[in-house]
Amino acid sequence: MRVFPNFSGGKCACYRVAVGRIRRPLEDxxxxxxxPDRPPRLGLALSGGGFRASLFHIGVLARMAELxxxxxxxxxxxxxxxxxxxALYYLRVRNLLRSKPDAAITRADYVEMVDDLWxxxxxxxxxxxxxxxxxxWRANLRMFHDRRYSRSDRMAELYEAYLYAAAAGxxxxxxxxxxxxxxxxxxxxxxxxxxxxxRGHTANDRRMNKVPALVINATTLNTGHNxxxxxxxxxxxxxxxxxxxRNLRLRRAYYHRDGLPEKYQQLPLGLxxxxxxxxxGIFAPLALTDMYRDGADDLTPQLVDGGVHDNQGIAGLLDxxxxxxxxxxxxxxxxxxxxxxxLTIFAAVLKRSNDTLMSRVREEEYAAAASREGQGIAALRFxxxxxxxxxxxxxxxxxCDKPAQVTGAGETTPYGVHPxxxxxxxxxxxxxxAFSEVEAHALMADGYLISRQHLCDKLxxxxxxPAAAEQTHAxxxxxxxxxxxxxxxxxSFAEQLAAGSRLFGKSLRTVPSLRWTGNPLLRGxxxxxxxxxxxxxxxxxxxxxGTVFAILGFLAAIWAVKLVAQARHWSSLxxxxxxxxxxxxxxxxxxxxxxAVNRHLRILTPLRLEYGKVDRLRPPPAFGxxxxxx
Numbered sequence: 248m249r250v251f252p253n254f255s256g257g258k259c260a261c262y263r264v265a266v267g268r269i270r271r272p273l274e275d276x277x278x279x280x281x282x283p284d285r286p287p288r289l290g291l292a293l294s295g296g297g298f299r300a301s302l303f304h305i306g307v308l309a310r311m312a313e314l315x316x317x318x319x320x321x322x323x324x325x326x327x328x329x330x331x332x333x334a335l336y337y338l339r340v341r342n343l344l345r346s347k348p349d350a351a352i353t354r355a356d357y358v359e360m361v362d363d364l365w366x367x368x369x370x371x372x373x374x375x376x377x378x379x380x381x382x383x384w385r386a387n388l389r390m391f392h393d394r395r396y397s398r399s400d401r402m403a404e405l406y407e408a409y410l411y412a413a414a415a416g417x418x419x420x421x422x423x424x425x426x427x428x429x430x431x432x433x434x435x436x437x438x439x440x441x442x443x444x445x446r447g448h449t450a451n452d453r454r455m456n457k458v459p460a461l462v463i464n465a466t467t468l469n470t471g472h473n474x475x476x477x478x479x480x481x482x483x484x485x486x487x488x489x490x491x492x493r494n495l496r497l498r499r500a501y502y503h504r505d506g507l508p509e510k511y512q513q514l515p516l517g518l519x520x521x522x523x524x525x526x527x528g529i530f531a532p533l534a535l536t537d538m539y540r541d542g543a544d545d546l547t548p549q550l551v552d553g554g555v556h557d558n559q560g561i562a563g564l565l566d567x568x569x570x571x572x573x574x575x576x577x578x579x580x581x582x583x584x585x586x587x588x589x590l591t592i593f594a595a596v597l598k599r600s601n602d603t604l605m606s607r608v609r610e611e612e613y614a615a616a617a618s619r620e621g622q623g624i625a626a627l628r629f630x631x632x633x634x635x636x637x638x639x640x641x642x643x644x645x646x647c648d649k650p651a652q653v654t655g656a657g658e659t660t661p662y663g664v665h666p667x668x669x670x671x672x673x674x675x676x677x678x679x680x681a682f683s684e685v686e687a688h689a690l691m692a693d694g695y696l697i698s699r700q701h702l703c704d705k706l707x708x709x710x711x712x713p714a715a716a717e718q719t720h721a722x723x724x725x726x727x728x729x730x731x732x733x734x735x736x737x738x739s740f741a742e743q744l745a746a747g748s749r750l751f752g753k754s755l756r757t758v759p760s761l762r763w764t765g766n767p768l769l770r771g772x773x774x775x776x777x778x779x780x781x782x783x784x785x786x787x788x789x790x791x792x793g794t795v796f797a798i799l800g801f802l803a804a805i806w807a808v809k810l811v812a813q814a815r816h817w818s819s820l821x822x823x824x825x826x827x828x829x830x831x832x833x834x835x836x837x838x839x840x841x842x843a844v845n846r847h848l849r850i851l852t853p854l855r856l857e858y859g860k861v862d863r864l865r866p867p868p869a870f871g872x873x874x875x876x877x
Contacts, residue, residue: 286452289319290564290571295327295554297677300579306694307577312357318456324563326553330523337461338414371409375681381844387837397531403517422515426502428478441569462563464553465522470494476519522550578631632673635660662696664731671744683859688724729867737865754855
């Protein structure tokens with residue numbers, strides 16, 4: 248039996264979960280913060296937002312490595328796209344801490360680790376994991392006919408195969424098991440990082456290189472609460488607003504202490520990440536069977552994307568078991584845009600209302616954390632993809648002669664990115680498909696530049712680190728920095744970022760040979776498919792209508808056989824007829840879908856990636872050090 252049987256779920260349930268989130272979610276947790284005399288504890292939150300967020304977060308990690316801040320991180324709270332890259336980073340940190348004594352680890356080790364991290368991740372996502380979920384006809388057939396295996400399960404397998412297996416030293420089809428990923432530092436046995444002494448100091452506080460706790464956040468549809476996975480336990484955290492929230496709380500279960508079924512003691516990391524990134528309406532919820540019971544009835548938690556509850560992951564940094572005093576929140580989530588003429592049809596109103604609600608939840612999470620800065624939280628650094636962009640205020644018609652108010656950046660942002668480019672980066676799709684080198688480098692460079700502005704001397708000094716330094720490593724992804732600052736250097740740079748906002752048809756907008764022929768090719772392909780279908784039908788059925796009637800007759804024959812078998816009590820024949828009726832669509836669709844996807848992966852994806860390489864851009868007037876080093 249699989250750990251996560253899956254069942255379909257709709258957006259309405261997730262909408263109701265989000266409605267229940269608009270409250271003061273962090274206040275009770277923040278009151279449990281350590282006393283001021285306790286050592287500083289740094290927490291890092293990596294938001295959701297698909298691979299766009301993952302790439303942005305890599306830029307943040309690069310800047311933190313330069314500032315030697317990564318060694319201070321004690322908690323990493325991740326959501327969705329942040330969970331994808333956060334889990335990979337955690338595995339790399341685990342390898343580092345297990346391979347070197349505490350005193351032997353240097354800033355250069357973290358820089359080298361992040362340098363390898365971005366290369367590994369960039370290479371992995373070029374495989375187009377979103378499309379690859381349908382590239383295997385056997386997996387497609389299983390998704391058609393096995394309710395316990397969905398696209399979410401398939402994504403979990405791909406995460407492990409392309410991202411986590413090599414970092415964990417596991418050879419597929421063996422799985423990377425989450426309960427086995429606790430970190431025992433080199434030369435230290437039975438290390439408990441968060442056990443406090445009588446003064447409130449932990450074993451982790453005394454280390455130069457902290458052992459981080461990875462908190463992977465999902466959302467429980469049953470209760471509307473946050474559901475978390477760590478290497479030690481899984482379950483819902485203590486309720487932050489228990490005085491007004493009377494829903495069930497699914498208590499944390501410790502893998503090796505609470506008599507859990509063996510399947511949870513072998514819980515795959517990929518499945519936890521897939522639950523955190525199970526976007527409602529796109530991926531099926533992941534179910535935890537045989538874990539909770541409510542009276543005489545089993546209660547099966549249905550888990551969806553952690554962004555439904557808290558897309559920034561802030562609450563995970565404020566857990567009473569290991570509360571953080573310093574918070575760095577990297578927010579690459581999608582943000583609402585102005586609509587001059589919003590559609591008023593039912594579906595559009597529902598979507599816009601849900602977007603508004605989620606935007607409100609994001610604002611509440613930030614406001615609650617910011618209000619506690621200096622009162623439990625010593626420092627908060629929160630940065631996002633619309634950093635320093637203009638905000639306008641309009642005056643009503645005939646109200647007054649005062650011109651519209653404008654706040655924010657002017658011709659360029661304080662971190663050196665042109666506002667027009669920053670808007671395009673904020674609009675890039677929150678998807679799990681292939682990202683070109685231009686898209687990936689632009690997002691990583693953007694995360695690096697924005698975090699460079701926020702991670703300043705004051706934060707470093709409060710954590711006992713030297714003052715913030717300028718760039719100390721030649722990150723190859725900073726080759727796009729001139730194009731971020733001046734979009735006129737090569738118009739194709741902005742064009743590629745603009746095309747990156749689309750879920751489909753990016754190749755037709757970025758590959759020059761397809762840009763003018765794309766639409767005719769699509770029309771021609773449709774006509775060709777129809778012609779081939781007609782030809783095949785005519786060949787095997789004499790004519791189109793004859794073949795259609797033949798197919799209908801075949802289905803009717805199966806139905807008639809079932810009726811006769813039921814009337815005669817021929818159970819074997821009835822079983823065979825029902826089986827044929829059930830699997831016929833899947834047998835036809837599964838291989839055809841795999842064939843089409845593999846053609847796309849072998850032709851269109853490589854073509855778009857080739858034309859999306861940075862070295863195809865027009866060289867800037869003066870090459871920087873990174874361009875030469877690359």
